[in-house]
Amino acid sequence: MLLKTNEDQEIINYLLSAEREAREVVKITDTYPDLTIEKAYELQDGLLARRLKDNQTKTVGIKLGLTSKAKQEMMGVNEAIYGYLHADMLAYEWEPMKRSELIHPKAEPEIAFFLEKDLEGENVTEEDVMEATKYVAPALEVIDSRYKDFRFTLTDVVADNCSSIKFVVGSQLVSPRELDLGNIGMVMSKNGKVEQTGSSAAVLGHPATAIAWAASQLSKRGRGFKKGEIILSGAMSEAISFDSGDTIVAQFHGLGSVSFYCQ
């Protein structure tokens, strides 16, 4: 599908200003119902290039989305998606997250992979993923769709860099070989009350399977994962909404915990 270059720029401006002003907007497929997935990834590329320039930041990794069968079924799709992580999305456990900079944030528990080798090609296996990973760590991704009521189609969310806004990584770094990564239990609580439990098995059966899938998708576009990058491998349970005054903690069996406070 071809959109005119000026329409592409309008969409990119529309989504970036929604992020900057922490304001929800009508989804883009209301205006462009025929948007294809290829075009949505092109728009994502354009949005990321502008964001890097405007925010004077850099790419630090990749995040996978819609990695659970439950979420794919909910959206009526059978594929995961990916977006990019920028340095200015990295948030810290010790620094309150500012609610005023967010629209309608949700937190999701994930396992972060730190790569010590490039990971590229259409035939990347789970073993290759494990081999290329130096450490894994507990993480909380904050997603904040720019779309009204967090409602969108697959193409909308891809163009919106898969709802990315912030991520927090816990301080415990563990070799992936020391854990049964396909079967890590997780408990996520808000203000001390358990809100979600889950398992890394919810991430396409094993987070390394999800990453191998993403490597093959990236290779179709002449890309791959690079040494030094962080990968957020996908949510281990449903995301939970939070607001100012809330503390979110996710505890992972064998991996420790990660938390943040929203101010």
Ligand code: 0L1
């Ligand atoms: O990181 C994610 O799994 C989110 C992907 C996009 C879907 C959503 O915003 O819920």
Ligand code: MG
């Ligand atoms: Mg996520």
